Amino acid sequence: KNEVEQSPQNLTAQEGEFITINCSYSVGISALHWLQQHPGGGIVSLFMLSSGKKKHGRLIATINIQEKHSSLHITASHPRDSAVYICAVTSGSRLTFGEGTQLTVNP
Amino acid sequence: EPEVTQTPSHQVTQMGQEVILRCVPISNHLYFYWYRQILGQKVEFLVSFYNNEISEKSEIFDDQFSVERPDGSNFTLKIRSTKLEDSAMYFCASSEGRLAENQETQYFGPGTRLLVL
Numbered sequence: 459k460n461e462v463e464q465s466p467q468n469l470t471a472q473e474g475e476f477i478t479i480n481c482s483y484s485v486g487i488s489a490l491h492w493l494q495q496h497p498g499g500g501i502v503s504l505f506m507l508s509s510g511k512k513k514h515g516r517l518i519a520t521i522n523i524q525e526k527h528s529s530l531h532i533t534a535s536h537p538r539d540s541a542v543y544i545c546a547v548t549s550g551s552r553l554t555f556g557e558g559t560q561l562t563v564n565p
Numbered sequence: 566e567p568e569v570t571q572t573p574s575h576q577v578t579q580m581g582q583e584v585i586l587r588c589v590p591i592s593n594h595l596y597f598y599w600y601r602q603i604l605g606q607k608v609e610f611l612v613s614f615y616n617n618e619i620s621e622k623s624e625i626f627d628d629q630f631s632v633e634r635p636d637g638s639n640f641t642l643k644i645r646s647t648k649l650e651d652s653a654m655y656f657c658a659s660s661e662g663r664l665a666e667n668q669e670t671q672y673f674g675p676g677t678r679l680l681v682l
Contacts, residue, residue, distance in 0.1 A: 491670075493673075499654055499676050499678070500673070501656060501673040501676075502673070503671060503672065544607075546608075551596070551613040551615075551621045552598075552623070554610065557607045
């Protein structure tokens, strides 16, 4: 079993739709990260959180430490949001990554 | 905005050859990391580095791999004798503080795509 599980693996949406990507983890963590990987391969950190909720523009990330679960929400999705979204957890001095969710937003 | 840079962007090598992948972390960062991503697979941790020492390494980081900070700016990953299965995208990252204690954000470089023939 993977230490970090994401769902869904693939997600296709129409522009404007509300999107949710889920992440569950099975190890003790100090923080959880949401990352975005563009088609060219570059990785950008979107959020780092250890409790509660964070918001940045149209992106919202929540975490429930007791349930070991986090969600990434995108409001009013846009084709430029199309990318792979990766959940990763901090344990020690390393990040452990999920498989990623491939999001495609169609115009 | 400061960024992590990596060179080369692409590297093709023959099996058994040594390769050195180079990274320039953000200047005031003290913690450095290497990750790899085999095509179609998830990103995997290789090694973390602080104060000129390896802090943590994964099972992947065997004796064929080594890291070095040869001067005040570069951070390198060396693969001594490359294998076909070393073909992957290699990402360098850096953070100002230690991930676990300070909940730091990591900044990733653009990656080096390594192809071993």
